[in-house]
Amino acid sequence: MATRGVTPASLATGAVVLILSGCGTSGCGTVSSSSAAAANRAEVPTGFDPCMDIPQSILDPEGLQGKQVNDFQADAGKTLWHGCVWSDPDGYGATIQTTNLTIDAVRDKHFPGTHEYTIAGRKAIATDQSEQDPSEACTINAEPRGGSLEFNLDNPASAPKTGRTNTCQLARELAEKVVSIVPATV
Numbered sequence: 412m413a414t415r416g417v418t419p420a421s422l423a424t425g426a427v428v429l430i431l432s433g434c435g436t437s438g439c440g441t442v443s444s445s446s447a448a449a450a451n452r453a454e455v456p457t458g459f460d461p462c463m464d465i466p467q468s469i470l471d472p473e474g475l476q477g478k479q480v481n482d483f484q485a486d487a488g489k490t491l492w493h494g495c496v497w498s499d500p501d502g503y504g505a506t507i508q509t510t511n512l513t514i515d516a517v518r519d520k521h522f523p524g525t526h527e528y529t530i531a532g533r534k535a536i537a538t539d540q541s542e543q544d545p546s547e548a549c550t551i552n553a554e555p556r557g558g559s560l561e562f563n564l565d566n567p568a569s570a571p572k573t574g575r576t577n578t579c580q581l582a583r584e585l586a587e588k589v590v591s592i593v594p595a596t597v
Contacts, residue, residue: 455493455509456558458597461589462495465507469588474499474572481506492561502573503566503581507589511558522550530583531590537579544568549579553590555597562586 462480470476475497483492494508514534518525524539534554540563541548547566552559562585566578573581 454557455491455511456555456560456597457509459509459555459560459593460493461507461509461560462493464592465589466592469585469592470497473497473505473585474502475505476500481508483508494561499570499572501571503564503570503578505582505585506561506563507585508561508563509555509558510552510561512552512561513557514552514554514559517552517559524579526579528583530586531593533590533593535586535590537582541565547578549582551579551582551586553586555593560586560590560593562589 462478477496477498479496481492481494481496484490490510490512492508492510494506496504496506498504514527514536517536517538518527520538522538522540524537526537528535528537530551530553535551537549537551539548540550547568549562549564549566551562553562554560562582564578564582564585566573566576566581568574
């Protein structure tokens with residue numbers, strides 16, 4: 412499971428989790444995609460880097476700031492994520508990552524609250540992958556070639572700007588903006 416977005420309320424908890432799990436600010440057990448590919452033939456989709464390719468013109472209206480790299484791996488390096496975490500001090504936190512998990516692979520995990528639709532002309536799936544209240548967390552995967560672009564949002568009910576807004580609605584709106592700028596070749 413990918414690490415969730417960070418909100419000010421969860422930042423301290425996240426720091427404790429990072430320390431206890433041996434993670435650093437550069438991610439958890441990161442591996443380069445070339446070494447992962449050599450060992451497991453696993454890599455994240457290329458051609459769009461969420462940390463570098465999402466323009467401020469998308470992040471600023473959302474109030475998202477404080478970018479932190481959040482690379483992650485699971486299943487002995489077979490499942491990979493590469494991306495970043497942003498948060499709005501008065502709103503939600505978002506983790507946006509490329510992953511080698513395809514839409515089919517996400518669907519096959521049978522997460523609760525699964526809904527499929529199209530975002531910016533690409534297949535997408537929304538799931539509840541969190542142990543949090545489902546109204547406060549949402550994951551959306553949109554399909555580029557070779558995996559997906561994953562959006563994890565944490566939206567605590569206490570967030571003054573967004574706490575009363577459906578988290579999957581916020582995730583879908585953000586995904587629409589970002590996926591619309593992903594090159595068609597990706």
